[in-house]
Amino acid sequence: MSRRRRAFLLVTVLIVLTGWWLLAGCGATPATGSVSPNTIVIKNFAFQPGTLTVPPGATVTVHNEDAATHTVTATGATAFDTGDVAANATTTFTAPTKSGTYPYICSIHNYMQGTLVVH
Numbered sequence: 001m002s003r004r005r006r007a008f009l010l011v012t013v014l015i016v017l018t019g020w021w022l023l024a025g026c027g028a029t030p031a032t033g034s035v036s037p038n039t040i041v042i043k044n045f046a047f048q049p050g051t052l053t054v055p056p057g058a059t060v061t062v063h064n065e066d067a068a069t070h071t072v073t074a075t076g077a078t079a080f081d082t083g084d085v086a087a088n089a090t091t092t093f094t095a096p097t098k099s100g101t102y103p104y105i106c107s108i109h110n111y112m113q114g115t116l117v118v119h
């Protein structure tokens with residue numbers, strides 16, 4: 001009886017482990033967000049993702065899903081600035097060619113902060 005129980009437990013553990021393995025497998029596939037690469041989405045007065053990594057000189061797409069106008073404006077010495085991006089509008093800017101971390105804000109709503117990492 002206890003032997004049967006042990007076997008049952010073993011099978012249960014195996015099933016659970018297999019399930020985890022399958023889940024992990026699915027999670028590792030592309031699913032890293034539905035946002036296309038090199039894209040900043042502005043939604044609910046926030047930049048998504050908060051930190052975006054792009055190659056040097058990449059074209060970065062900015063899509064504003066809010067009903068308000070926003071900007072993507074670098075706060076450091078190296079400037080990039082989309083200017084006003086109207087509600088539901090999309091624009092692009094060119095990332096710096098030098099590797100580094102570039103903080104940016106919305107110049108209309110200064111509390112909106114994001115980071116562009118060029119690498």
Ligand SMILES: [Cu+2]
Nearest residue numbers: 070106108109
């Ligand atoms: Cu804004």
